[in-house]
Amino acid sequence: MESQLYLIWGKEAYLIDQEIDRIIRQLEEGGEEPEILSLDGDELTARELREQLEFSPLFSLHRVAIIKRPYWLGKAKKRGNKSEEYIKAVNDYLNGDGSGQTLIFTTQEMDKTNPLIKRLNKEARIIECNPPDxxxxxxxxxxxxxxxxxxxxxxxxxxxxxxxxxxxxxxxxxxxxxxxxxxxxxxxxxxEQELDVRDEIKIFKLTDALLRRDLKGSMQAFHQLLEQGEHPLLFLNLTVRQLAAMARIKDYGEKGFSNKQIADITGMKDFMVRKFMDSGRHFSWAEIRSFFALCLDLDWKIKNTSQDAQFLLESLIIEICKHS
Missing domain, CATH: 1.10.8 (Helicase, Ruva Protein; domain 3)
Incomplete structure (x- = not known):
């Protein structure tokens, strides 16, 4: 099952997403419209992983399952004792009939002492995605x-x-x-006013943390931005822009448009469509509408009242990151 098994590793997330999109495009060009399943490896239990790997075609003849950054592909100290359950689940899947499904693993490091990495190194197509020259x-x-x-x-x-x-x-x-x-x-x-040095926080990484509903990461990034002298309204405007893009992609997806069709309609890159599609699954329409209303309210308060902008935006971050 070499052509249906991939390990994409490295520290350049952009290139990793590009490779995933290339694999999916190849399937689409071959006449298939695969179902896409994107999973955060750190949020799955071993039992959930085993269940997700089982593929029964309902609406599509082929599925692409993407397991992102699972800790159990790392070094022994990072893996812990429970990693054996995950590795067994993947090995059981690989020992079975994986026809109809393309399985993609992503990881930052290639730890050749990991027993699953050793197997993938023999059976999977390995693609390196480290920072380019x-x-x-x-x-x-x-x-x-x-x-x-x-x-x-x-x-x-x-x-x-x-x-x-x-x-x-x-x-x-x-x-x-x-x-x-x-x-x-x-x-x-x-x-001059746009390019940050290597260790400065990036505004788009803050909005990315928001769309992941990562409260700790969002708060930390927000406070670093304030320390760098960024105006709170910049954060608010970009948050509205990212929410609007996510809502647009979510709407097209729920109407049955494929990722390729959405990319053609919106002019967005495939990986951006996929990114917003993944984020949209974590938000209900009622939440999205309430966030837009809250952003409008905060914009008026920041511009027309003496209320503390930092406090107002911290309340927005908490509201967005709060899981329903």
Whole structure:
């Protein structure tokens, strides 16, 4: 089952998501519209993992199951005693008939002492996705601007290449610059207030934590942003923008559109559609409507009253991250 089993490893999350999208596109180009199952490996019990791996085709003849960053693929100290139950569940699946299902594991590290990694190393297709070299990154940066109908100076490319930032951060920054700068090529001066150094918190990582409903991560990122001097309204505006994008993708998905169709309609990249689709499953429509109403209320209060903006936005974070 080599062609249906993948291990994608490395620290560049953008490239990992690109590889997942490529695998799915290959299936679609082969005439199949696979069902997509995306699971957070750390949130599954061994029993749930075993149940999820069992595939009975109902609405699709093929399924892609993605197990993201399971701790039990890590080193022994990180795995703990319970990891044996997970590894046995996967081994039992691999020993059976896995036809009709493509199974993808993602992990940051390739720990060759892990018994399951040893097996995957023999039976799966291994794809490495670590941060690229500057030559690859430079071509990618120019292509991203070109896809948006924009151009930039060689100085901009060099600064982005040398920033030490991950590719998701660069993707979001290129998107932001393309919206902000009109009628001319993007220059070094346009980066001055936008490009963070390696260890600074990124605004899009905060909104990503919100859509995961990660309260601790969201609060920590928010306070770091305040320490860096970011205005609370920037956070509020980007939160509304991300919620709107998620709601749009969720609506199309529930109406039966495929990810490829949604990407064509919205102009979003496949991996962004998949990301918002995954996030949308964690929110009900009643919650989404209430969040938009709350954001509107907070925007008015911040601009027209003396109420503390930090307190107001902390209340928004708590409300969004609160599970119903």
């Amino acid at each position: 500057k030559k690859f990154l430079g071509k990618w940066i120019m292509e991203q601007f070109k896809q948006r109908g924009r151009s930039c100076t060689s100085g901009v490319v060099k600064r982005l290449q040398s920033s030490g930032q991950d590719m998701y951060y660069l993707f979001n920054l290129i998107e932001k610059l393309s919206l902000q700068v009109e009628g001319r090529s993007i220059e070094d001066k346009d980066l």
